[in-house]
Each structure stands twice: as C-alpha cells, then as structure tokens.
Amino acid sequence: MTGKFSAACVGLAGLLVLAACSSSKPASSAPPAAPVLWGDMKPIVSVKELMRDLLDPASDFIFDAVKIETTKNGTVERLPKTDEDWDRIRIGAVTLAEGVYLLKIPRPFAPPGDENNSKGPEATELSPAQIKAKLEKDPVLWNAKIEALRNVGLELLEIVKTRNTQELWDAGFNLDQACESCHLQYWYPGDPALLQKVDRQLRELYEKNEPAARGGPKP
Numbered sequence: 001m002t003g004k005f006s007a008a009c010v011g012l013a014g015l016l017v018l019a020a021c022s023s024s025k026p027a028s029s030a031p032p033a034a035p036v037l038w039g040d041m042k043p044i045v046s047v048k049e050l051m052r053d054l055l056d057p058a059s060d061f062i063f064d065a066v067k068i069e070t071t072k073n074g075t076v077e078r079l080p081k082t083d084e085d086w087d088r089i090r091i092g093a094v095t096l097a098e099g100v101y102l103l104k105i106p107r108p109f110a111p112p113g114d115e116n117n118s119k120g121p122e123a124t125e126l127s128p129a130q131i132k133a134k135l136e137k138d139p140v141l142w143n144a145k146i147e148a149l150r151n152v153g154l155e156l157l158e159i160v161k162t163r164n165t166q167e168l169w170d171a172g173f174n175l176d177q178a179c180e181s182c183h184l185q186y187w188y189p190g191d192p193a194l195l196q197k198v199d200r201q202l203r204e205l206y207e208k209n210e211p212a213a214r215g216g217p218k219p
Contacts, residue, residue, distance in 0.1 A: 043107035047131075048114065050107070054099050055149075061092025062156060062175055066168050079165050089168070090160045096175075097153025103146050116187075125188045134186060145182040152178050 045053070065085065069076045080086050109128035110116060118127035126134075135142045152175045159167045 041105050043102075043105050046108040046110050046114075047103065048110045048116075050099075050102060054102075055096065058092045058095035058099065059175060059179065061088050061095075062168075062172055065089050065092075066165060066172055080163070080168070086160055086163060089156065093153045093156035093160060095153075097150050097157065100146050100149045100153070104143070123189075126186065131186050141185070145178070145185065148178045148181065149175075 065078075065080050065088070067078050069078060080089060109131045115127050116125040117123060118125050118130070152171060155174065156168075156171050159171055
C-alpha cells in the first residue's frame with residue numbers, strides 16, 4: 001500500500017515539475033491559433049444522390065403519415081396514432097431540417113457521366129451544367145429554396161410536440177409545395193406561369209414561418 005502511494009506521489013511530482021517547466025518558458029507574442037473543430041466540409045455524393053438517398057426518404061415519412069387510401073372496402077384515412085408513428089414523423093422532420101443544409105455545400109449536381117434526361121429537343125430535365133448555371137446566376141434563390149424546406153422541417157417538429165393531425169395535413173401540403181418549387185426551378189423545365197404561382201406560395205410560407213424563426217408565435 002505504501003509503495004503504491006509513494007509511486008503515485010512520484011508520478012504526481014513529475015507532472016508538477018513538467019507543468020512548472022512549461023509555465024517558465026517565455027510566452028509567445030503571437031495569439032494562440034483558434035482550434036479547427038470542423039475543417040472544410042467535403043461532399044461525398046452529388047445533389048441528385050443526396051436527394052434520392054436522404055431527403056426524399058425523409059419526406060416520405062411525412063407524406064405517408066397522413067393520407068387517404070382507397071381500397072376495395074372503401075376510403076380509409078390514415079393518421080398517426082402511436083408513439084412509433086410520431087417518432088417516425090420526427091425522424092423525417094429532423095432529417096429534412098438538418099439535412100437540407102447539406103445542399104449549401106458545393107457539390108456536383110449529378111454523378112459523373114449522368115446528364116439527367118436532358119438530351120433531345122423535348123428533354124424533360126435540365127442538365128447538371130444548366131442547373132449549375134442557374135444557381136450561379138442567382139445563389140440567393142437557391143438558398144431561399146433551402147430555407148423554405150428547412151422551415152417546413154421546423155414546422156413539423158412543433159407539430160410532433162402537439163400531435164395535431166390537422167396541422168400535419170397542412171404541413172404535408174407545405175412540404176409538397178417547397179419540394180415542387182425547387183424541382184420546377186432546378187430539375188425540370190417548368191411552366192413559367194406555374195413557377196410564378198409556386199414561388200408566390202413559397203413567399204406566403206416564408207411570411208407564415210418568419211415569426212416562428214425569430215422565436216415568436218405564429219399569427
């Protein structure tokens with residue numbers, strides 16, 4: 001027992017000596033460098049893959065939560081009822097709210113060699129180069145679309161707390177509008193009149209969520 005205690009004292013004394021030696025060194029005049037916690041965030045997949053593998057599945061958690069299904073026995077309204085149902089909605093909401101910010105990290109719009117369905121005179125989708133050109137021309141709009149989807153995620157997180165199924169129906173509509181607004185602008189050539197209509201609804205959604213984003217109540 002005494003030997004162990006003596007060894008511990010010797011070890012502690014050694015640490016104190018080292019600390020004293022370190023503190024006796026002349027201080028550098030240069031300020032200490034700030035620690036790098038995250039470094040540069042580097043993307044792993046393209047926008048197309050991020051949507052397919054992360055954001056689209058998360059949105060399905062919401063779209064599948066409330067819907068009307070027609071069966072041979074008639075019409076059935078599907079609503080969340082159990083804790084597990086609401087947990088699934090929360091997972092979708094968190095994934096959308098957090099995951100959509102990954103679109104702020106510069107990344108390719110499609111995997112190498114994937115040009116979307118952009119070939120031919122009646123192409124149904126924009127090419128990655130066309131999408132990139134639109135983003136670079138108006139990066140503010142790109143970020144506005146991202147914020148719109150994030151706002152829906154935040155809205156859903158509040159709904160999970162209250163478990164208000166009527167508000168969940170409304171949030172599902174808002175989610176569909178936020179997604180379609182972005183797709184019309186950056187994925188496939190949209191009807192200008194329809195795009196204008198969707199963007200107007202997007203602005204209304206912003207106005208609705210603005211007080212909540214500042215921490216205040218919704219009107």
